[in-house]
Amino acid sequence: MKKRLTNKLIFFYVNYLKDLYNVGGRRIGVFGAPPIGCVPTHRTVGGGLERGCDENLNYGAKLFNSKLEAELTSLGQSLPDENTRLVYIDVYNPLLDIINNPLKYGFKIANNGCCGTGLIEAAVFCNQLETTCEDDSIYVFWDSFHPTENVYRIIVKQLVNKYLNSFL
Numbered sequence: 001m002k003k004r005l006t007n008k009l010i011f012f013y014v015n016y017l018k019d020l021y022n023v024g025g026r027r028i029g030v031f032g033a034p035p036i037g038c039v040p041t042h043r044t045v046g047g048g049l050e051r052g053c054d055e056n057l058n059y060g061a062k063l064f065n066s067k068l069e070a071e072l073t074s075l076g077q078s079l080p081d082e083n084t085r086l087v088y089i090d091v092y093n094p095l096l097d098i099i100n101n102p103l104k105y106g107f108k109i110a111n112n113g114c115c116g117t118g119l120i121e122a123a124v125f126c127n128q129l130e131t132t133c134e135d136d137s138i139y140v141f142w143d144s145f146h147p148t149e150n151v152y153r154i155i156v157k158q159l160v161n162k163y164l165n166s167f168l
Contacts (some may be wrong), residue, residue, distance in 0.1 A: 002063055009064060013030070013068060014071050015076060028084075030086065032061075032064070035058050036054075037061070038053040038058065040144035044120050045120075051111055061090065099140055108122050108139075111140045113126075114132050114139040114148065118139075120142055136150075
């Protein structure tokens with residue numbers, strides 16, 4: 001099932017990238033999938049009593065990422081404009097490192113979100129009617145799916161340092 005799904009997703013991705021190229025896109029960064037099995041929602045739903053990461057979902061993300069990176073390389077080599085840059089951007093490993101080593105980055109809580117119970121609420125369910133934690137700076141996740149602004153700052157800095165020259 002995961003192989004068919006990832007193949008279908010890659011097919012759509014590649015066609016979209018070809019469309020971007022055909023309308024003039026020449027420097028395109030493509031983000032891989034994050035460690036989706038480690039977000040609080042999926043820990044709650046598929047992480048067992050210990051609420052560990054759902055490794056089945058993480059396997060799917062890693063499978064998708066490896067196929068995406070290979071297809072980007074292949075597509076980039078097949079396009080006629082040699083100045084084209086299709087850059088695979090790994091967000092899986094930087095976010096997983098923060099989740100697995102929160103103290104290293106100044107966080108204390110990596111398995112719950114700041115909003116609501118932190119176990120299942122996300123997006124529109126985190127609103128002015130929902131309670132939030134007192135100090136979001138110690139949380140890796142804002143809600144049960146999305147990292148906090150501080151996590152994004154760390155990841156963006158890492159990604160800029162790692163990938164910026166790939167676009168030049």
